Amino acid sequence: MLKLFGALLILSVGIFAAFVSVQYEKKRLTVVDGWIDLILYIRGQIDCYLMPLDDILSGGDRALFEACMSPSNAADLPAILDASGIYLDGDAKRTLESFVREIGAGYREEQLKRCDFFISSLRTQRERIAAVLPMRTRLCATLCICLSLATAILLW
Secondary structure, X not given: OHHHHHHHHHHHHHHHHHXXXXXXXXXXXXXXXXXXXXXXHHHHHHHHHOOOHHHHHHOOOHHHHHHOOOOOOOOOHHHHHHHHHHHOOHHHHHHHHHHHHHOOXXXXXXXXXXXXXXXXXXXXXXXXXXXXXXHHHHHHHHHHHHHHHHHHHHHO
């Protein structure tokens, strides 16, 4: 009876791990979408009002920052990038690090061109992430469940 209980416990942990890993993979796509929306918002504020970056971020909607996994209405882009760093792959992280370094310096037209460049770059990366998302979610779920099943069989 205890072996059966232990095996069921191991299998339930594997199913929970599968659920968490699938949610993590989906969150990766959501974070990239959030950064695209945030850069579009920053671009619009620079284009229409020529506001400084601190004023743009302080006037931003909370949902913009939550989509980037920032815990609150952060006042600086490096803090937002650090908060969302765990969900970003290498290319997206390098792109956003460049954006954080380059935004706020230069003239209006130059900043708008840089925002457009980073938006197009992130959209390309988003399409790549979205294309492999079904495969990655199936792989994560299958690995977690199979590993828990194999562990339960080995410990039986």
